[in-house]
Amino acid sequence: MNPTDQTERILRTNYSGVSQNRYEDIMSAVSFLVSRSVGEKSIETILKEVVRTIHRLFDFQFVAISLKDRDGMFRYKVQLGLTQEAKKKYFELEYSLSDSLDESIFPSTAVSDLTRFYMQENAPYKEDET
Numbered sequence: 001m002n003p004t005d006q007t008e009r010i011l012r013t014n015y016s017g018v019s020q021n022r023y024e025d026i027m028s029a030v031s032f033l034v035s036r037s038v039g040e041k042s043i044e045t046i047l048k049e050v051v052r053t054i055h056r057l058f059d060f061q062f063v064a065i066s067l068k069d070r071d072g073m074f075r076y077k078v079q080l081g082l083t084q085e086a087k088k089k090y091f092e093l094e095y096s097l098s099d100s101l102d103e104s105i106f107p108s109t110a111v112s113d114l115t116r117f118y119m120q121e122n123a124p125y126k127e128d129e130t
Contacts, residue, residue, distance in 0.1 A: 033050065052080060064090060074096070
């Protein structure tokens with residue numbers, strides 16, 4: 001193979017728009033998420049894009065995000081994949097900070113200082129939420 005052909009092959013392989021591996025898929029999705037969120041005024045619009053990205057990247061059955069409201073209570077703001085019945089129930093729920101951090105009620109894994117991951121397999125629900 002001559003040097004020109006070899007250079008052309010390297011360029012086609014390394015600079016194609018197709019992801020080479022899972023890490024590139026994740027970075028592309030995060031980049032897309034950030035670019036879509038820049039200048040967006042609505043936190044709900046950003047959160048909807050976040051749940052779509054999480055759902056697409058990790059193939060979770062459903063994703064829901066809760067945030068702390070001005071009154072100090074945590075409430076679900078966005079979801080993807082829940083049935084209408086489950087969605088209605090989830091969006092009526094509210095939690096205090098102490099409820100949210102109680103590992104005996106909601107077992108979780110720390111992902112970062114600000115983020116916790118609640119696996120369905122760990123049954124992170126109160127009895128009326130199941």
